[in-house]
Every structure is written in structure tokens, then in C-alpha cells.
Amino acid sequence: MAEFTFFFNPMSRAQIARWALHEVSADYEPVLVPYGEDKPAEFLAANAMAKIPTIIHHAQGGDKVVTECAAICHYLAEATGSSLLPRPDEVADYFRWLLFGAGPLEQAIISHAMGWEAKDAQQEMMLGFGSYERTMDALDSWLQGRDFICGTRFTMVDVYVGSQVDWGLAFGTMPDRPAFQAYAGRLRARAAYAEAKAIDNALIAQMKQAAN
Ligand SMILES: N[C@@H](CCC(=O)N[C@@H](CS)C(=O)NCC(=O)O)C(=O)O
Structure with a gap:
């Protein structure tokens, strides 16, 4: 097994x-x-x-x-x-952005794609992600001058946050900004990314063919 x-x-x-x-x-x-x-x-x-x-x-x-x-x-x-686990000096950034990815980032992207947004400042205050723009700006500014979430080294948090950016750019659910594009480019160069994508893309092609 x-x-x-x-x-x-x-x-x-x-x-x-x-x-x-x-x-x-x-x-x-x-x-x-x-x-x-x-x-x-x-x-x-x-x-x-x-x-x-x-x-x-x-x-x-x-x-x-x-x-x-x-x-x-x-x-x-x-x-x-x-x-790919965080080293002691990477732990804070690693968990901060892992949870940011699973909470505010994912919710901001999905809500925006669904056309849902806060109607006023009161609602924005209650929403964990505040607004789509604030969430995008926060991630964008973090990625300025950093290769990966924890700095120069790729760690597992990049698989998660990076997937959101990769998908967001591919589906147009995230804004096309230089820091996002540069980050996605570094992630797509990973051998494991390419291996995994090749498997899923081949399966998607098979499923589409079987459906026709
Ligand atoms: N919070 C979950 C979300 C998982 C999720 O929504 N998966 C979708 C596919 S992308 C699913 O299983 N949809 C089928 C369904 O809800 O019945 C995660 O991060 O893994």
C-alpha cells in the first residue's frame, strides 16, 4: 500500500x-x-x-x-x-502567509469572482479580507523585493499561496501585476510543479476526450 x-x-x-x-x-x-x-x-x-x-x-x-x-x-x-518546512527565522512569515492564503486571500478571490463585495465601510470592517483591493495590495507589497514568501528560499507555503497566484493569473481572478507575474514565473520553474501539472493536464485532456 x-x-x-x-x-x-x-x-x-x-x-x-x-x-x-x-x-x-x-x-x-x-x-x-x-x-x-x-x-x-x-x-x-x-x-x-x-x-x-x-x-x-x-x-x-x-x-x-x-x-x-x-x-x-x-x-x-x-x-x-x-x-520545505520553515527554518526558525522563517516560521513567522511562513504561518502568517499560509493562513492569509487560506483565509483572506482565498475569500477575496472567490468573493470577487462571484461579484460579492462589502456595501460600505461597516461591512468591510467585518470582512476578514476587508476588500479585494486591500488583499491584493497586501500580497503585492509583501512580494516586492522577495523571491518567495519567506524571502530567498522556496518553502511549502509557496505551494499554497503560489497556487492561488498561479490560478488567479491564469483565470483572471487576480490582477495582472508585475510582482505576481514574477512570483508565478519562479514557481512554474519548479520541477515538481511541472510534473504535477503534466499529470493533471493529461487527465483533463482524457476526460474531455471521453466526454466528446
Ligand atoms: N477549503 C477547501 C476547499 C475544497 C473545495 O472546495 N474543493 C472543491 C473542488 S475545487 C470540491 O471538492 N467541490 C465539490 C463539492 O463541493 O461537492 C480546501 O482548501 O481544500
Whole structure:
């Protein structure tokens, strides 16, 4: 049995988890979860939200289920003792932006794409991301003069935050700014990014062909 079971669909956020799996050279068994009714029972038992990605780590002490892309990325680095874990001087930036990515950034991007925004200053104050513009400006200014979230070194937080930027630029849900483009360019040069993308893109092509 592989060390990790990976429930995924190539047309989903599971691409983030696959990139993380490849960054840590994980031994994993992919299990395709179709959209619609026919979801594997093992998947539904593992994740009551029925959301992908979901992983099961067949660890020595027993199976561990991990959901949420940000948690999966960090967990994989921890479980494999990866060099992509933050060093002591990177911990603050690493967790600050990992949680920023899973909270304000994701919510700002999705809300903006759905056409939802705060109606007034009172609502903006209550929204964790404030506004789309504030969120974009905060990330943009952080990336000025930095190669990666923690500075010069690529760490696992870049898989998560970087995926949001990569997807945001690809789908036009994030503004096309020089700091975002430069960051995405550095991420796309990673061997593990290319490996994971090639697998998902091939599967997407197969699925499209089968649907025609
Ligand atoms: N907060 C979750 C979101 C996962 C999510 O929404 N996945 C979508 C695909 S991108 C999904 O499983 N949709 C199927 C459904 O909701 O039934 C994460 O970060 O992993």
C-alpha cells in the first residue's frame, strides 16, 4: 500500500495537493473522485464535507485524514520531514502567509469572482479580507523585493499561496501585476510543479476526450 491515498479530481484545487505531494516525493495512490453522485465510499467516510483534495496518511500509528489544501501542504512537509518546512527565522512569515492564503486571500478571490463585495465601510470592517483591493495590495507589497514568501528560499507555503497566484493569473481572478507575474514565473520553474501539472493536464485532456 502507498503511504498516502490522494482523493482528487484534476479539475479542482486537488492540483495544489498534487504539487505538494510531488515536492516531497511522496509515495501516493491517486483515487479519482468524480463530480456528481458516484463518489467512492472510502472518500465519503474520510471527509464529511465530501470536498477534494482529501488525503489519508497511512501512518505507523494509524490512518490520519487531512483535508484543506493549506493543511495538506503543511502536513505533507511535516510527515515527510521535508526541507520545505520553515527554518526558525522563517516560521513567522511562513504561518502568517499560509493562513492569509487560506483565509483572506482565498475569500477575496472567490468573493470577487462571484461579484460579492462589502456595501460600505461597516461591512468591510467585518470582512476578514476587508476588500479585494486591500488583499491584493497586501500580497503585492509583501512580494516586492522577495523571491518567495519567506524571502530567498522556496518553502511549502509557496505551494499554497503560489497556487492561488498561479490560478488567479491564469483565470483572471487576480490582477495582472508585475510582482505576481514574477512570483508565478519562479514557481512554474519548479520541477515538481511541472510534473504535477503534466499529470493533471493529461487527465483533463482524457476526460474531455471521453466526454466528446
Ligand atoms: N477549503 C477547501 C476547499 C475544497 C473545495 O472546495 N474543493 C472543491 C473542488 S475545487 C470540491 O471538492 N467541490 C465539490 C463539492 O463541493 O461537492 C480546501 O482548501 O481544500
